[in-house]
Amino acid sequence: MKPEHRVELYRRLAAVNPNPRSDLEYSNHFELLIAVVLSAQATDVSVNKATARLYPVANTPQAILALGEAKLRDYIKTIGLYQTKAKNVIKLCELLIAQHGGEVPNDRAALEALPGVGSKTASVVLNVAFGVPTIAVDTHIFRVANRTGLAPEKTADKVAAKLEKVTPKDYLLNAHHWLILHGRYVCKARSPECWRCQIVELCRYKPKSRAADAEPEPLKGKPVANASRTAAKSARKAVKKAVRKGAKAASKPRSPRAATTVASKRERKPSA
Numbered sequence: 001m002k003p004e005h006r007v008e009l010y011r012r013l014a015a016v017n018p019n020p021r022s023d024l025e026y027s028n029h030f031e032l033l034i035a036v037v038l039s040a041q042a043t044d045v046s047v048n049k050a051t052a053r054l055y056p057v058a059n060t061p062q063a064i065l066a067l068g069e070a071k072l073r074d075y076i077k078t079i080g081l082y083q084t085k086a087k088n089v090i091k092l093c094e095l096l097i098a099q100h101g102g103e104v105p106n107d108r109a110a111l112e113a114l115p116g117v118g119s120k121t122a123s124v125v126l127n128v129a130f131g132v133p134t135i136a137v138d139t140h141i142f143r144v145a146n147r148t149g150l151a152p153e154k155t156a157d158k159v160a161a162k163l164e165k166v167t168p169k170d171y172l173l174n175a176h177h178w179l180i181l182h183g184r185y186v187c188k189a190r191s192p193e194c195w196r197c198q199i200v201e202l203c204r205y206k207p208k209s210r211a212a213d214a215e216p217e218p219l220k221g222k223p224v225a226n227a228s229r230t231a232a233k234s235a236r237k238a239v240k241k242a243v244r245k246g247a248k249a250a251s252k253p254r255s256p257r258a259a260t261t262v263a264s265k266r267e268r269k270p271s272a
């Protein structure tokens, strides 16, 4: 993508959402750190539901240690990998108290030394809590960077490095949020909504989807991925079956007995 197109891409994303925020709910650096740790391979919605119950009870390293691992597990049991995450959060709290006075460090190496904190989590915390212009690449950003041609690469690390290199300085601080939100709500994984995309003319993805391609709302209680396809398949099967049945009935001579049965049924039927 040409440099001037990159600038225009970010200009447009910024115009739609001048002050982007994470979808995770938090009110201080510690809450943010724990929410990001819990969000690995889980949705922000599921994390928010759990932390909405946990944080009023315990939102400091000391309070989480006082709560203990078993009770912490109970608060976060609706989140994927909760058992491992509970263990990590307890160890993380111990380390924060022992080495950082209970505060979240503003330092990549110190963050990455905490249990359950990898380079992506560290980048998010540095960016959101301390205003460090880093870009943590998750599945949404990886997809948007590749589809648009903004930073096409094969691995998340390479996309992150390229994005940090090519993103104009003025947009670097918020680029992470703009790209993640764009991927989550517009450039969706299965069906990108190109017809309402604000960067459509700058994006090299083909073919662009039209409004008619939109996935219908999933049926309640069915798996999201297959609900509409399953319904369409069943409808097609039913039509084929009906056609086959009709053709068979029309070609098959009716036995005298069957004809009599139908006739007698008709006779027995009370008239309206």
Ligand code: SF4
Pocket (backbone or CB within 6 Å): 147, 148, 186, 187, 188, 192, 193, 194, 197, 198, 199, 200, 201, 203, 204, 205, 208, 209
């Ligand atoms: S035009 Fe389509 S593929 Fe390109 S960024 Fe927008 S939604 Fe994604």
